[in-house]
Amino acid sequence: MLELRNLCFQYPDQSEEWRFHFSVAAGHCLAVRGASGTGKSTLLNLVAGFRAPKSGEILWNNQAIHNLPAWERPVTSVFQEHNLFEHLDVFTNIGLGLHPGMKLSPEQKSAIEQGLEQTGLGGFGARLPGELSGGQRQRAALLRAILRRKPVLLLDEPMTGLDPDARAIIRDLLVQEKASGITLILASHDEEDRKILADSNWNL
């Protein structure tokens, strides 16, 4: 279970303070709702460790994780865009998620190839992200997130701006992940996304 206890955040030059307090059970999906500028991304960045809270705690299975550096937290983020390193090909982008120095075992390599096939990206491993469509890039990003096998997925508008087919593919992948016990936090504007994926809502 992921728990946020009185997590408090404030931008250095702003008086407004944000406070988050909720929990998500393993294998559940929490949708975060709110207009833009209400702190959806900030919340996800706090959980990922990209920003430091002023006070409060983040717990995963009753262990405090808010003091861990980003690379030791049990989470993977997928943003609306710029998820991939533009100067590296798709295979390397995904491989770096499995080992940060690309020291991959043969099993891991074949897992990546297999994953690419399953997400309709077979043969795209050697392409650069810039050569793919938005939907293909997003599938590659999600594949990397999934292959990392971290128990929490932080999704920041992952389907916004994609065409309906691409949305459907990504939704299916997320539903599968949820079924396999992964916890999701989803920030999304889209009513339908939330209806299909979310088990509960948190309003900002």
Add this chain to the structure above:
Amino acid sequence: MAANQPQPLRPAPFSAPAWQLAPGLIIALALIGLVLLGLGALLHTAGTLEFEELWQSRYLRGVVWFTVWQAVLSVFLSLLIALPVAMTLARLSHFPGRSLLLRLMELSLVLPTIVAVSGIIGVYGRQGWLTSLLNGWLPDHGWSLYGLNGILLAHVFFNAPLAARILLQALESVPAPRLRVASQLGLSGWWLWRTVRWPALRPVLPGVSALVFTLCFTSFAIIMTLGGGPRATTLEVAIYQALRFEFDFGQAAILATIQLVICGSLWWLVFRKRLESSLLPDRRFAEPVSLKDSPGQGLGRVLLLGIFSAFLTLPLLAIALRGLPALWPASPMPSIYGQLLPATGRSLLIAVPAGLGAVVASLFTLAAANKSGNRILAAIPVTTGYLPLIVPPLVLGTGLFLLLRPQLGNGAQGWVLVSLINGLMAIPFVLQVLRGPLNAIDKNTLNQADQLGILGWYRWRWLYWPRLRRPIALGLAYGIALSLGDFGVIALFGSPGQPTLPVLLYQQLGSYRISEAAGTGLWLLVLLVTLFALLSRVARPAPGTNTEPAPAAAPEPRHA
């Protein structure tokens, strides 16, 4: 989906924060220490003399006055040319030959002064092309290259393209939406200048002016060759004469101190205004936006760029055309190579370590500057980048010369020092090349790398190296080239019997062996071109990686 067990976390090699901080700090402190040592020796020698008495000397006052005066004029003239050229180039973002012209403008940064001078003599000198033309039209024009004319001409030749290049970068960093708004409103002329151009240029102008001033203030080879007498002597030349001919170490020390005070206070002013970052703007990709034209501007632009290109090309052409017969005469093995080849070997022996050192020092320095949260700690590596501007190489050389004079027995020790000072001298330029690409990696990318645990060595290998290999090769080429063309420090420490290429060229110019000089100039030029071509080949991106951001990664996200 295939199951992959999460791997046990093993930290990436060299991922401890100290690896980013310590080497840069140590290198920076060592270099600062070296400079302080040189300055200490200088002040120690100068301190025993009567400043007042020497200040009374008309000669000294004349030297200081002339040094400042020619530098101010050079800055003014360089900017006068650089501003319209930069604005025209910003306006015309696509025309055949544009990138060639930009290359040419960058070349002036690494073109050895002594080579350029020989080219300038070939065009504007007594027997030069333009002078001969002028002789035909106006028999008593009274033009003479030697003296202030030649100094200014050579300074503008070097610094106008450099300034234009930096200003152009500033102009190109204007966000595309702002340009589009200007385009939609149909702004042109004064209002375009006020809303778009001036806000972009203002932050870089003081830095550019200071840079050009420093370069002209401390220029040595140009004054040596084109000064033409004691009336046009600058501090650097006076220092050299005091050290090498009059053996008046006290006077050299005082002159070097004066130079230090002037350059130092100038950069202190620039620093205080926090302009350090704006001197070296990041390079971004400008999307062409068409702006409203006033009638007749098109022709003016073509004319301006045409004249500017000719101004840059003619001296190079003169070197090539005059040098070729010397290098490629009828006899199978011309005698010129007897001197040329050993000089080349000596030059490379000094320049290659200097270039490598400058790149390594710059990389570690940048890493340390980015890493340290502490303001004072961060200032140490940043200072290294500006040391050579505050403490000109010849001043530093003078200090170290005074310090080591008794021990400086053989040439080899002198060469090590020359290589070291040359490397230090190159650091600001190498930093300029590396800083932009290094800092261009956005926060989002770094966040993701953090999340994936791409730290330390892995971060370097997968994030920085693919993007930096080309800038690194370019920086290395700059570093080597600057040292290859060095004529100041080597004049101090080298021995005339064992010349490097620039010293050989100077000797040939001095003894009126003009065709041999042209041959040496061309040889050095070819060497530089080869160096750049070779290093840019080496730096070609490996398959599967791309150092240029792909179109989809342009600053503005394109929504599907």
